[in-house]
Amino acid sequence: MDHPPVSSRARTARTSLTLPVVLTPVLRWADAARAKVRGLAQRLVEGRGPYARAFENLIVALVIFSIASIGVESIPRLPEWATRALRVAEIVVVAIFTFEYLLRIVAARNKFAFIFSYQGLVDLLAIAPFYLLGFDARWLRALRLLRLLRVLKLQTHFLETVVEERTRELAEKNAALEKAQAQLKAELEVARSLQLAILPAAFPARPGCEAAARMIPATTMGGDFYDYIELPDGEIGLVIADVSGHGVPAAFFMAVARTNLHELAVHHTDPGECLAHTNDALCAQNPLDLFVTVFYCVLDPKSGVLRYANGGHNPPYIRRAAGTVETLRGAGGLVLGAMSGGRYPTHTVQLLPGDRLVLFTDGVTEAFNPAEELYGAQRLADEVHVHGGGTPAALVERICQSVTNFAGTAPQSDDITLTVLTWGAP
Amino acid sequence: MNLRIEEIGDVSCVAPVGRLDFDAAPGFQEALERVMSGAGKSPAAVIIDGTGLEYVSSAGLRAFLLAARAAQRSGISFALCALQPAVREVFELSGFSRIISVHPDRASALAQAQQGRV
Numbered sequence: 321m322d323h324p325p326v327s328s329r330a331r332t333a334r335t336s337l338t339l340p341v342v343l344t345p346v347l348r349w350a351d352a353a354r355a356k357v358r359g360l361a362q363r364l365v366e367g368r369g370p371y372a373r374a375f376e377n378l379i380v381a382l383v384i385f386s387i388a389s390i391g392v393e394s395i396p397r398l399p400e401w402a403t404r405a406l407r408v409a410e411i412v413v414v415a416i417f418t419f420e421y422l423l424r425i426v427a428a429r430n431k432f433a434f435i436f437s438y439q440g441l442v443d444l445l446a447i448a449p450f451y452l453l454g455f456d457a458r459w460l461r462a463l464r465l466l467r468l469l470r471v472l473k474l475q476t477h478f479l480e481t482v483v484e485e486r487t488r489e490l491a492e493k494n495a496a497l498e499k500a501q502a503q504l505k506a507e508l509e510v511a512r513s514l515q516l517a518i519l520p521a522a523f524p525a526r527p528g529c530e531a532a533a534r535m536i537p538a539t540t541m542g543g544d545f546y547d548y549i550e551l552p553d554g555e556i557g558l559v560i561a562d563v564s565g566h567g568v569p570a571a572f573f574m575a576v577a578r579t580n581l582h583e584l585a586v587h588h589t590d591p592g593e594c595l596a597h598t599n600d601a602l603c604a605q606n607p608l609d610l611f612v613t614v615f616y617c618v619l620d621p622k623s624g625v626l627r628y629a630n631g632g633h634n635p636p637y638i639r640r641a642a643g644t645v646e647t648l649r650g651a652g653g654l655v656l657g658a659m660s661g662g663r664y665p666t667h668t669v670q671l672l673p674g675d676r677l678v679l680f681t682d683g684v685t686e687a688f689n690p691a692e693e694l695y696g697a698q699r700l701a702d703e704v705h706v707h708g709g710g711t712p713a714a715l716v717e718r719i720c721q722s723v724t725n726f727a728g729t730a731p732q733s734d735d736i737t738l739t740v741l742t743w744g745a746p
Numbered sequence: 747m748n749l750r751i752e753e754i755g756d757v758s759c760v761a762p763v764g765r766l767d768f769d770a771a772p773g774f775q776e777a778l779e780r781v782m783s784g785a786g787k788s789p790a791a792v793i794i795d796g797t798g799l800e801y802v803s804s805a806g807l808r809a810f811l812l813a814a815r816a817a818q819r820s821g822i823s824f825a826l827c828a829l830q831p832a833v834r835e836v837f838e839l840s841g842f843s844r845i846i847s848v849h850p851d852r853a854s855a856l857a858q859a860q861q862g863r864v
Contacts (some may be wrong), residue, residue: 543804564804567766609812613804613840632840654841658811662841686803694801694832733767734803 361427383474390438414450442472475587520548526621526746532712543570544735560679561614573610592629592666603660611657624671629664631656641674677741683734690730712740753778758789763798766806775809796829829857
C-alpha cells in the first residue's frame with residue numbers, strides 16, 4: 321500500500337519512542353532471567369550432573385508407573401478408591417510430563433526443531449490425550465489409546481542414553497586409534513631414516529671417476545637400494561637392486577641383502593661368484609619368500625674394465641661418449657633369494673673415456689601416467705641419449721624430472737632408483 | 747584384476763586379466779592356492795593363461811614363485827602360456843622362465859601337461 325492510514329503510522333511512532341525509554345531495564349532484566357531459566361533447564365534435561373540424572377530417573381520411573389496404571393485401570397469393576405487414586409496419580413504424572421516437555425522446549429536451541437523432532441512429538445502425544453479428555457467429550461475416548469504411546473516415550477529415553485554411551489565409547493576408541501597411528505607413523509619415520517642411512521653417502525674418490533645416485537621410495541619404506549663397495553686392489557663395486565614388493569618386509573630384506581652382498585663382495589671379487597654366494601646366503605634366511613633383483617659390477621678405475629653379473633635385474637645402459645646408447649647383454653640370471661645353488665656368469669665390457677653407465681630399477685621404466693601408460697625403456701634411453709653428456713648428478717636429476725613429469729597425478733607405485741657413473745682415463 | 751578359472755579334464759586353467767601388481771598379488775596368490783588345494787581332489791596340472799595379463803610387478807612374480815613351489819610340493823605340474831610380449835620379457839629378465847616353464851600357447855601347455863602324466 322502506498323499511503324498507510326495516518327493513525328497507524330502515529331501509533332507505531334509512539335510505541336517505538338516510549339518502549340526503549342520505559343521498558344529497557346525491564347526487558348534487560350527479562351532477557352537475563354530468560355537466559356538463566358534456559359541455563360537451568362538445559363542443566364536439568366541435557367546435563368550430565370547428579371540433578372540431571374535424578375530428573376531423568378524420575379521421568380523413566382513415572383513413565384513405567386503410568387504404563388502400569390493404564391493396565392490396572394482397564395481392570396473391570398475396580399473399587400472406587402482405586403479409580404480415584406489412579407485419577408490423582410494421572411494428574412500428577414501428566415503435570416510432571418508437561419513440566420518436562422516445557423523444560424525441554426525452553427532448553428532447546430532450536431525450539432521449532434525440537435517440537436517436530438521424534439522425541440518432541442512423542443512427548444506431546446504422551447500428554448495430549450489428557451488435555452483433550454479434560455473436555456470429557458465422549459468421542460475423544462478413543463484418544464485414551466494414545467496414552468499407550470508412553471511406551472515410545474520410555475524408548476526415547478533409553479535410546480538417548482544408549483546413543484550417548486556409544487558415541488562416547490566411539491570417541492574414546494577413535495582417540496586411542498589415532499594415538500596408535502601417530503606412534504606407528506613416528507616409528508616408521510625413524511625406520512625410514514635408518515634405511516636411508518644405509519645407502520652410501522658418497523662415491524669413493526678415484527681420479528677420473530664420478531657417480532651420482534638417487535632413490536625415491538614409493539611408500540615410506542622402500543625395497544630398492546644401491547651401494548658402492550671399496551674392494552682390494554682399488555677396484556670399486558657398484559650395486560643396484562630391487563626387492564619384491566615394498567613396505568616394512570621389503571625394507572628388512574633390503575637391509576639383509578645389502579649387508580650380505582657388501583661383506584661377500586670383499587671376499588669374492590668375481591661378480592658372478594659374489595652373486596651366487598649372496599643368493600645362497602639369502603635363501604638360507606628368507607622366511608617371507610621375498611627375492612631381490614641385483615645388478616652387480618666391479619670397475620677397475622685404472623683400465624676402465626667393467627666386470628658384471630646380473631641376477632634378474634633390468635640390464636643397465638652404457639652411453640658411449642659419442643651419444644649412442646647400448647644395453648648391457650647378459651641379462652636373465654635368476655633373481656636372488658628364490659632358489660639356492662644358482663650360477664651367475666660374469667661378463668666383461670670395456671669402458672672408454674667419457675662413457676656413462678646408467679643403472680636403474682623398474683620403478684623408472686614402469687612408472688605409469690594417469691592414462692595407465694608405461695614410461696618405458698625407450699623414453700629412458702632417449703633421455704640418456706640426449707642429456708647424458710653432462711655430469712652424472714645432472715643426468716640423475718634430469719631422468720627423475722622426466723619420470724615425475726610423465727607420471728603427473730598418477731600415484732608412484734614402485735620405488736625409483738638411479739645410479740649414473742662416468743669413467744675417464746685417470 | 748579378474749580371474750577366469752576353467753577345468754579341462756583334470757587340468758585347471760587360470761586366466762588372470764589386467765595388472766598383477768602389489769595390490770592384486772595377494773588375491774591372485776590366494777586364488778591359486780584355492781585352485782591347487784580345492785575342496786575336491788586337486789588338479790593334476792595348473793596352467794596360467796597370460797592372454798589377458800597386461801603387467802606383472804615384482805610382487806606379482808613372487809605370487810608365481812610361491813604357486814610354483816606349492817605345486818611342486820603337491821606333485822602338481824605348473825606352467826605358463828600365451829604371455830604378452832611385455833610380460834614374457836619380465837619373466838625372461840628376472841630369470842623366472844628358467845624355473846617355471848613358459849609355453850607359447852595353451853595347446854602346447856596342455857600337451858606338455860598330458861605328456862608329463864604318462
